[in-house]
Amino acid sequence: MNFNWTEDESAFRKELRAFLDALVPADYDAFALGEHEWAANSKRFCERLAERGYLTPSWPAEHGGRDASAFEQVIVAEEMVLHGEPRGLQYMSVNYIGPTIMMAGTPEQKAYHLGRISRGDVLWCQGFSEPDSGSDLASLRTRAVSDGDEFVINGEKIWTSGADVADFCFLLARTDPDAPKHRGLSLFLVPMDTPGLEVHKVAGVVGEGAFHYLVFTDVRVPASALLGKQNEGWSLVRRALVFERVGIAKYARGNRYLDRFMAWARAHGRDTDPVIRRQFAEAAAAQEMARILAMKVADERVKGRPDSPVAYVYRAASVRAERLAMELGIELLGLDSIEENSLADRQMRWGMTAGVAGGSAEMQLNTIAQQVLGLPRAS
Amino acid sequence: MTDLDVDRDELRAAARDMLGRASTSARVRELADTPDGFDENLWRLFAEMGLPGIEVSEDFDGAGARFGDLAVVLTELGGHLASSGLAATTVLGGGALAAVPGHTLARDWLPRIASGTARASSALLSPEGEPGSPGLRASRTADGWRISGASGYVPDAGIAELLMLRALGDDGGELLLAVDRDTPGLTVMPTPMLDITRRFSDIAASDLVVGDASVLAAGAAAASAVRLLLDRAALAAAADALGVAQHMLDMTVEYAKTREQFGRAIGSFQAVKHRCADMFVAVTTARIALAEALAAYDAAPADATAAVSQAKAYTCDAAAQVTEDGVDLHGGIGFTWEHDAHLLLKRARLDQALYGDSRTHRRAAADLAWVPAAG
Numbered sequence: 001m002n003f004n005w006t007e008d009e010s011a012f013r014k015e016l017r018a019f020l021d022a023l024v025p026a027d028y029d030a031f032a033l034g035e036h037e038w039a040a041n042s043k044r045f046c047e048r049l050a051e052r053g054y055l056t057p058s059w060p061a062e063h064g065g066r067d068a069s070a071f072e073q074v075i076v077a078e079e080m081v082l083h084g085e086p087r088g089l090q091y092m093s094v095n096y097i098g099p100t101i102m103m104a105g106t107p108e109q110k111a112y113h114l115g116r117i118s119r120g121d122v123l124w125c126q127g128f129s130e131p132d133s134g135s136d137l138a139s140l141r142t143r144a145v146s147d148g149d150e151f152v153i154n155g156e157k158i159w160t161s162g163a164d165v166a167d168f169c170f171l172l173a174r175t176d177p178d179a180p181k182h183r184g185l186s187l188f189l190v191p192m193d194t195p196g197l198e199v200h201k202v203a204g205v206v207g208e209g210a211f212h213y214l215v216f217t218d219v220r221v222p223a224s225a226l227l228g229k230q231n232e233g234w235s236l237v238r239r240a241l242v243f244e245r246v247g248i249a250k251y252a253r254g255n256r257y258l259d260r261f262m263a264w265a266r267a268h269g270r271d272t273d274p275v276i277r278r279q280f281a282e283a284a285a286a287q288e289m290a291r292i293l294a295m296k297v298a299d300e301r302v303k304g305r306p307d308s309p310v311a312y313v314y315r316a317a318s319v320r321a322e323r324l325a326m327e328l329g330i331e332l333l334g335l336d337s338i339e340e341n342s343l344a345d346r347q348m349r350w351g352m353t354a355g356v357a358g359g360s361a362e363m364q365l366n367t368i369a370q371q372v373l374g375l376p377r378a379s
Numbered sequence: 380m381t382d383l384d385v386d387r388d389e390l391r392a393a394a395r396d397m398l399g400r401a402s403t404s405a406r407v408r409e410l411a412d413t414p415d416g417f418d419e420n421l422w423r424l425f426a427e428m429g430l431p432g433i434e435v436s437e438d439f440d441g442a443g444a445r446f447g448d449l450a451v452v453l454t455e456l457g458g459h460l461a462s463s464g465l466a467a468t469t470v471l472g473g474g475a476l477a478a479v480p481g482h483t484l485a486r487d488w489l490p491r492i493a494s495g496t497a498r499a500s501s502a503l504l505s506p507e508g509e510p511g512s513p514g515l516r517a518s519r520t521a522d523g524w525r526i527s528g529a530s531g532y533v534p535d536a537g538i539a540e541l542l543m544l545r546a547l548g549d550d551g552g553e554l555l556l557a558v559d560r561d562t563p564g565l566t567v568m569p570t571p572m573l574d575i576t577r578r579f580s581d582i583a584a585s586d587l588v589v590g591d592a593s594v595l596a597a598g599a600a601a602a603s604a605v606r607l608l609l610d611r612a613a614l615a616a617a618a619d620a621l622g623v624a625q626h627m628l629d630m631t632v633e634y635a636k637t638r639e640q641f642g643r644a645i646g647s648f649q650a651v652k653h654r655c656a657d658m659f660v661a662v663t664t665a666r667i668a669l670a671e672a673l674a675a676y677d678a679a680p681a682d683a684t685a686a687v688s689q690a691k692a693y694t695c696d697a698a699a700q701v702t703e704d705g706v707d708l709h710g711g712i713g714f715t716w717e718h719d720a721h722l723l724l725k726r727a728r729l730d731q732a733l734y735g736d737s738r739t740h741r742r743a744a745a746d747l748a749w750v751p752a753a754g
């Protein structure tokens with residue numbers, strides 16, 4: 001392949017892989033476990049990763065990192081995925097919640113939160129979506145009203161992964177109901193044990209208790225919980241999500257499934273079936289395209305072009321790759337693929353949710369059409 | 380991580396600028412009505428820019444650049460619906476001779492190719508266009524070979540002075556030969572294609588007798604040279620298709636911004652917007668897949684086959700889809716002869732079918748990725 005890992009990068013991967021091999025049980029899959037189980041494991045694993053400098057290598061040294069390149073972040077993402085994501089949802093705090101706090105936090109917020117995130121002993125959940133605000137996120141209605149040196153929060157959040165085990169919520173709420181919808185939003189760092197904050201389970205297909213519904217009733221947080229300037233939360237979230245794009249390596253997970261499907265096909269004499277071989281070739285090519293695009297996203301980051309449209313293309317290509325891997329599993333295993341805990345079960349779940357999780361695929365297409373191609377908005 | 384982008388912007392801009400002026404839609408259509416589709420003026424411009432010799436070694440008066448540089452030019456040719464023998468001469472002509480740099484014929488012809496004073500092409504496929512085995516047969520004579528049989532879809536054979544022939548010898552080994560196009564016993568018959576922007580011929584050999592001096596390579600050396608030529612041809616088709624797809628994307632987005640229905644630009648409708656965005660995703664992914672395969676080829680040509688097959692199938696399928704979408708999104712005007720949409724669609728379809736279709740390449744990629752199925 002044309003982009004060759006440098007010697008240092010290869011050495012880093014080798015060292016990280018050896019460490020993870022020893023630390024994480026073979027066939028570990030955080031998202032196949034109950035929430036409390038993966039969360040307990042996550043803190044145990046991440047504290048060990050942090051001790052060795054593997055949790056936040058791409059962070060600046062002053063915040064507990066060592067200024068490693070975006071490519072090392074890619075290596076971390078790939079190796080974590082290949083080991084069943086031992087970080088659990090801590091990948092979110094490392095990839096974008098921490099970097100957003102670096103960008104906009106007060107010295108106190110940085111000292112407290114970045115310290116905890118880089119030590120691996122804190123779990124965050126993301127409070128963005130609401131029952132009536134999905135793709136149209138900026139229409140959200142959860143209110144945060146300033147009251148002396150506190151904010152009072154009322155409203156509902158939904159599809160929140162990890163809320164039952166999280167220590168903090170990265171919350172987007174409306175602070176100015178009279179401003180245009182994108183201009184009245186603010187970000188808050190809310191402790192999950194604050195009185196008035198209730199967590200309810202929403203049964204999802206990806207795993208028992210993976211989603212939650214949060215109800216905020218007169219939840220009082222100090223003014224120091226506000227991240228960045230009041231009413232400037234939207235632009236901060238947009239910049240935060242740019243950070244999120246480096247460091248997600250679903251193709252590595254997809255390739256792991258393709259390897260398993262291949263081994264199964266060989267063991268069952270299906271590897272000569274031309275239909276299976278063709279489907280395998282298509283699925284493998286899609287994973288490879290996603291991988292190359294991930295490298296390109298990291299490359300754009302290194303070159304100081306974090307807003308490059310390649311990031312949107314990467315997302316779209318990842319969805320396709322997830323689906324093709326799922327379809328291969330179904331074709332190969334037939335009825336067995338629908339059985340719980342079958343070889344294809346996990347990939348089925350990833351494939352099913354791929355088009356929605358992390359923002360719908362259609363919204364990505366709108367963004368490409370409007371921001372990259374310059375096509376006009378609807379109204 | 381080593382750099383992903385080799386900077387070829389200058390070359391791209393120069394080729395684009397030249398072709399934008401010399402290969403207009405009107406000119407492409409004029410050439411379509413000529414017997415050999417050859418544009419003397421365009422060829423002169425190619426030569427002035429040094430394009431025929433871009434990849435030829437400096438030992439033979441070329442620029443000594445990489446195949447990846449040539450591919451940038453090929454993509455611009457596709458985007459401007461241009462041909463005039465440049466792809467055939469560089470990818471297949473110069474490519475075959477460069478595989479045997481010590482050969483007298485390479486020393487004779489490569490400087491002429493580099494200076495733009497000669498054109499060449501290669502006959503690699505069966506009469507049906509299959510890359511798997513040659514359609515020409517060679518039987519040993521006392522001091523050379525007697526060639527018979529046929530080969531299909533030879534690009535720009537009609538305007539080439541030198542033709543490379545791939546043949547299967549009666550000893551079971553492959554041969555790669557070089558002959559003057561006008562050698563007695565060799566017939567070149569134009570094959571009209573739906574893609575009217577390029578020219579292909581069938582060639583037939585009957586009692587074509589060549590001396591040993593015409594043999595560029597034999598046996599294993601010939602087989603590996605042919606393998607490389609087929610990979611080059613596949614990459615060239617993909618590079619061409621990428622240019623075609625990019626042109627269709629640009630044209631379609633422009634149309635969606637200006638064409639109004641129901642009182643607003645059709646590009647403001649999500650049904651249109653999403654198809655344009657899908658086209659962009661396909662073109663961007665194809666560009667990166669092709670760049671990856673080109674870099675693999677330039678780093679180690681013999682080890683690049685899996686990446687080449689993957690990129691050929693992906694890029695050409697993407698171009699076929701993008702050109703179809705583009706025709707659709709242009710509505711009725713897209714179905715007219717006067718509009719360029721059909722020229723792009725047909726060129727993309729030919730790229731997809733040439734030098735191994737997508738099914739063939741995907742199967743090859745699976746065989747390489749997935750230990751070959753027994754038997």
